[in-house]
Amino acid sequence: MAPTSAVKADKPSLRTRLAYGFGAAAYGIKDGGFSYFLLLFYSQVIGLDARLVGLAITISLMIDAVCDPIVGYWSDNLRSHWGRRHPFMYASALPVAATYFLIWNPPADWSQTALFWYLLGLAVVVRISITFYEIPSAALAPELATDYDQRSALLGWRYYFGWTGGSVLTVANFTVLFPLFATAAIPNGQFNRDAYEVYGIIASVLIFVAIIASSLGTHERIAHLRLPPAKRSITVGTVFREMFETLANRSFAALFGAAMLGAIATGLSASLSFYFSAYFWGFSPPEIGLITASVFISAIIGAVMAPIATRTVGKKRGAIIIGLIAGLILPAPIILRLFGLLPPNGDPSLFWMMLFVTVIDVGLIICFQILSSAMLADLVEQAELKTSRRSEGVFFAAATFIRKSVQGLGVIAASFVLTLAAFPTGASPDQVPEASLWQLGAWYVPSILVLWLLMIAVISTYKLSRADHEENLRLLASRQSVSIKAV
Template structure:
């Protein structure tokens, strides 16, 4: 008689209370709030409120993303080595939460350093670069140790899955809440600068408190030794030798580059092309539908497979993305329809590449006999930041080349020349569409089908059974 799998049941000593799970999940609410607002709003804030040239604005955001990629491994190593009466992870959250909220808020101020407009723009550039670096450092100091808490709260497979479900719920809730707040605040406050100051302040406060809820509502029960870090060239060799992972990289990069391009240019498209007062309702339509469809696609994936889900979702997204190019001012209802269709596809960008990753890791285990999740996950997270960097750089450079007219601080955005409007249309329509089609082609050739994956799991199970001594 064999023992049941570890994942089949949960020992009573491993079960976590509802209060612990709620506290843990709350730790990601701040990330959901801040990342959503920054993704949709910071670029347009720089050009339409702070009065920066779009190329300058894009460079500020790109510098922040480059630093974000650099500080991740630094904080990760320091977090692993931390020793305190609060454990290894929670001290970072305790001392990082306030700077996290403060530097998020400071990004939405437009300080006046000098009366000379040209000189003031130079000062503003360095101010926002500094604040961006400090915010990304504080974000990593809070979020990376938070994500590392899961294995230190429980060793049980089911309980870890449950913890991440709570985390997912709070992150989604924070994302929706931030867009609703933007919609409400922008309807109440009329001053262009004060709109973002109020939104930044409210979101900063709402982002900090859940972090302390997580800190005081959880207790680290285990110490998980970090795996020895391989040299970077060895990591690259491992990644490049796994052909299915290269497809996952391409699919993920195409999906997220298209999403980040759309999210960055969407405010300009809604305000300058469609002549609507606020872009928050459209952003809410995209994200709201995407979140609902995550659960729908997850269920479909179990029956039809990941590639089928990706093809269905991407097809709708491609139609919607291409359709945006042809929209005329006043076609508001059609804009909402296309936004909802895009949201159906965006859900697959969240779901499919991440769900493909465990398949790739299991194939690597079958070939090498080792589990190396850290290397593969690290590369995918790095690619997410690269896609954001590329999107911000492309949008900033394209708007600048097209003659986009930045606003004077404190005044309403000026009318844009036809060349800038055309650039906006191309960046929300044909360019993301081409990128999505490329991702679709890569998904077609992705080699791990449902049948191949079942065979991988069977071989792994047979190997483990052969390595496990039989019981009398």
């Protein structure tokens, strides 16, 4: 059935919300594997030079970032019986699953050069393939839920499954899979190649299931989604001109700048998370695993809080308030430790205190991300009034593009913090001088605070309110009514 041109869609059913949200688990699983295991697997287990691994990962990320706006624009303009988004979603499932399995099963006894090209080629294909799913799928949100409040609730489902999807396998690897593959020759199963073969199978199947289930679960909504623009001659100049017209918006610039600063802050925090867990706080691997698993609770907190904040104070004000609280909670324990106001490492109360703080802070960060994404979705109708085109794909692609483009800056910032702290390389927790640990916290706190507070300042320039959004919907409905009468 061909899509209709309805401006207002019904409230998405529970089935639709579940299907839309569950699809994000595919990206979460991929991201978890690439973030936590890929570098270690190829450098320590397979034996590829760590510098080559890092180079392959960086190049693949850069290529993927360039592809984002192309995929977004294409999915805005595709004409098919399955609408603008679903052909991309269905087509991505098998390539993502197959190449994700292959990347964890490289050939044995290949040269360094051959392994580098194998890793680079598959990393590029995995990233681009998941982009062909993630951007069109995420771009469904503004159409599945047009209501100001419903969008935050719908995106809450997506962020919940996105955060927990990757975390499930990460925790399962450390608690089940790696111990299962521990042998006399390889006491730590994390360095057993066979463990990653099993991980590759499980992860690939789950990615395939998530993509297909989400595509099928939202398929019935195709008839209610918007039509692409009328057929026209599209040149390279047309593409860039239309993208600029769509994104030339002060509120989008606010979100774009905030996303850039947030990505740098996230890269800095993630890069140093192990240093703080193992060295600064002295937590054991099981304790670190429990803190990692706490994201399941945090995701629930974030998904529940976002709609409440939207209804009570609005998305922009909610993002500012919650973002400020999250930004202040994040470095607070470190500040207390620097001034000697926390129990010493090894005290059981310290672990439970940090576990509680982590659960709350990550929950607030997830809530902030949901509100920011819902604010982005609200710009779609404003852009449509200006351009007469639906450009959800371009908006969501621009957001992912900036995150991918600058996240490496956070890693660089982390390396500067470690250098300024004179942090020793290859040292065990008991070999790091107290002075270096103190300097680590002293340099990290102002760095993360400056980035986070700048992000909040930039996002405060966002202008679209609930009243503005509802007026945009009214104007679009009026415009459509006039068009129908003219026909």
